Amino acid sequence: MREEENIIVGISIGDLNGIGSEVVLKMFEDPRMLEFCTPVIFASIKTMSFVKNHFKLETQLHSINALDQIAPNKLNVLNCWKENVSIQFGKEDLKIGEYAIKSLSEATAALKDKTIDVLVTAPINKHNIQSDTFKFPGHTDYLNQELEGNSLMFMVTDTLRVGLLTDHVPVKDVASHITEELITSKIETVYQSLIQDFKISKPKIAVLGINPHTGDNGVIGSEDDTVMRPALQKIKESGKLVFGPYAADSFFGSNNYKSFDAVIASYHDQGLIPFKTLSFGQGVNYTAGLNRVRTSPDHGTAYEIAGKGVADLGSFEEAVFTAITIFKNRTEYNTLTKNSLAVSKRKRFNPKN
Structure with missing residues (x-):
């Protein structure tokens, strides 16, 4: 695992017609947030630039095409697709659901590979994500399949x-x-x-x-x-x-x-x-019981206010800080457990010590 001060937070962008992209960019408009983690948004620079311009934000975006290009102290945007995306805030769209799953699947793969340390998921629409290849009622069930453990x-x-x-x-x-x-x-x-x-x-x-x-x-x-x-x-x-x-x-x-x-x-x-x-x-939705850390805000897509610039970023902000804290706690716990087992093993084989 990576050093604590360099925790990489992967962010799946969720339903682009909802409030997820707005609260993500609002949160990292404050450059001090980059002192706590290195964020990576799984979307595209074209898409996030559209969102940034729509809300007239000053958020600085750093475009990357591969995860080995992640830069610390920057808001990294991994290009998971190249085409333009038609965003219509507040509307349910099956095509937008496809982009939500593409973002989620690539972010989950990076989490499994430990290229990112934790995953924070922006809200999805549980209806428009359904397809022949994705038949889950939400993030939790999907992550339970993809990651080791028993999700809760x-x-x-x-x-x-x-x-x-x-x-x-x-x-x-x-x-x-x-x-x-x-x-x-x-x-x-x-x-x-x-x-x-x-x-x-x-x-x-x-x-x-x-x-x-x-x-x-x-x-x-x-x-x-x-x-x-x-x-x-x-x-x-x-x-x-x-x-x-x-x-x-x-x-x-x-x-x-x-x-x-x-x-x-x-x-x-x-x-x-x-x-x-x-x-x-x-509040924060945390998927406990897995071998990786995933959190999410406790709200949904909020179509009724999407695109209006009034979304509260509080829960998403808490989701990021909670993921970082849990990652640190778990790293410390695993280190202490490993050291304790090593001491116990030495005592078994060297009873005089």
């Missing part, structure tokens, strides 16, 4: 972290997806991420129930009693500080979440509605 959608701020047992699953199918094996696997992913990515030595995790009032002793569903509680009991017996299931309706309103390092919700809206309400657009 982890929404994070400085004071709140919410993980999901199930993410892009229809509500009618949620209960059937939640098994003891899934609960165990996802909690293990969150637990390990809190240790290596967020430097929390003994994580304390809350788990929300599946049904209203966690089933009310079977009156409103049996899954919390037959699946959730037995799984959590086994995890507790292994020594982990895992608590629940808690009734989701009052958990956040009572500020109970403040007593835990992370909260695991059973399904998408159960976790993301309170998260986005409390984070006020400063």
Whole structure:
């Protein structure tokens, strides 16, 4: 891995008709941002110049045709295509979806090859990206296929972290997806991420129930009693500080979440509605559980304001800083773990030392 001060942040440009390209260029209009990382936008210099001129920005762009041309202290733009792109802010366009996937696939390949250190993804439109070669409901599932590990959608701020047992699953199918094996696997992913990515030595995790009032002793569903509680009991017996299931309706309103390092919700809206309400657009979507670091802002394409120059860059900025912090934490953790194993090995073979 690269030295911390030279962390290379790859940026997939997302849906060009949305607000992603605007917030990316706005963020790096401030040259001080280049002191924190070396950014690389996966798009084209023609496309990004169009966006820059549309918003009348002063952002300085550095065009490159290969990743070995990345220059520090510059906003690098890798030319992933040469043709002009017809950008119509606020409109859904299947062709624009193709460019979003081209950017994502090239950025992911660079992440796998460690040419870039972390990946920050601008928002995509989950409908116009679908094709014969790309059939994923979003970034998380695609990255889970391309990278090693077991992905988990982890929404994070400085004071709140919410993980999901199930993410892009229809509500009618949620209960059937939640098994003891899934609960165990996802909690293990969150637990390990809190240790290596967020430097929390003994994580304390809350788990929300599946049904209203966690089933009310079977009156409103049996899954919390037959699946959730037995799984959590086994995890507790292994020594982990895992608590629940808690009734989701009052958990956040009572500020109970403040007593835990992370909260695991059973399904998408159960976790993301309170998260986005409390984070006020400063949240970050982090894909935990993979062997590489990927973050994203917690908002979508926002077609309704695209092209108007009013998009808030706060969440994207947080996504970049979070990716850098996690990369540093994970590098430190891996180094300490490696050194600890080396010491342990020496003691085994040299018991007198």
